[in-house]
Amino acid sequence: MAQVTTVDDVTVIATESLSKRFPRVTALDRLSVDVGPGVTGLVGANGAGKSTLIKILLGLSPATEGRAEVLGLDVATKGGDIRERVGYMPEHDCLPPDVSATEFVVHMARMSGLPPTAARERTADTLRHVGLYEERYRPIGGYSTGMKQRVKLAQALVHDPQLVFLDEPTNGLDPVGRDEMLGLIRRIYTDFGISVLVTSHLLGELERTCDHVVVVDGGKLLRSSSTTDFTQTTTTLAIEVTDTDEHPDGTRAVREALHARGVDLLEGGGGLPGAGHVLLLTAQGEETYDLVRDVVADLGLGLVRMEQRRHHISEVFTDSDAQQDTQRKEAVGHGG
Structure with a gap:
């Protein structure tokens, strides 16, 4: 035009x-x-x-x-x-x-x-x-x-x-x-x-x-x-794996293996039954990706996803005090 x-x-x-x-x-x-x-x-x-x-x-x-x-x-x-x-x-x-x-x-x-x-x-x-x-x-x-x-x-x-x-x-x-x-x-x-x-x-x-x-x-x-x-990428890494006969709870196996390597997991990941639950950890650079890949491969599990979590735009309101935060979320249809 x-x-x-x-x-x-x-x-x-x-x-x-x-x-x-x-x-x-x-x-x-x-x-x-x-x-x-x-x-x-x-x-x-x-x-x-x-x-x-x-x-x-x-x-x-x-x-x-x-x-x-x-x-x-x-x-x-x-x-x-x-x-x-x-x-x-x-x-x-x-x-x-x-x-x-x-x-x-x-x-x-x-x-x-x-x-x-x-x-x-x-x-x-x-x-x-x-x-x-x-x-x-x-x-x-x-x-x-x-x-x-x-x-x-x-x-x-x-x-x-x-x-x-x-x-x-x-x-x-x-x-x-x-x-x-x-x-x-x-x-x-x-x-x-x-x-x-x-x-x-x-x-x-x-x-x-x-x-x-x-x-x-x-x-x-x-x-x-x-x-x-x-929506900038955070340093929080989300991991989801499959289960196998050898490891019927694949997520738990990965959690224990990472813990043994000195990696602490964040709250909010895991805790749900089956293959669908997600582990969250703080990425410390490329070496974190390599470590997760090696742990999952050593356990013989399938890696469903490994990705960095992203902020949602609505989180712009979470920096304010609690009362304003609640009012704004209601006003703008939080999560819409």
């Missing part, structure tokens, strides 16, 4: 001490963050300030203080230019029920400045991309929730933006529909080079979809880093 202007290689969105205050609520509190190209997740509980931030970035709502730029354009003075280059998928259902997806998306393409023929061609291409091509002439009122979400995604993409804001795009979807939507979101960048800012209150979704994650809590920046930093 053609690019309208050259996007800075480093920063797509930048905010500096950005605040938005309402009479009784502070939606954003001195938020400073830089977002580069790719798929970025903006995560936080409902009411954390995610939708407010998007409205400010689109130039639709003025900040109380601070400043922000989108694609190098100041949101306070260049809102119209930003909206020409950015697609927006709103959270709430806002689709007319009595028109078809084709009619609606063509209309939105025309509103974005595309001439009639180009609008129809882009609409057909975009609806095919989001998986609605066969249903494109049916009235939207008869669509499922998942299909309506795809229409909203299509209208955000139809004018070939450089960046799209997707506000809670998986809301109301079943697990299959959620996975399909997340796959579509990933392809927006990998297939077309369009950067994405996607909001969600479900941390697990963003872990497997985004390159970068920004966590906001109470309007404040809690953390901003690459997904790999969030």
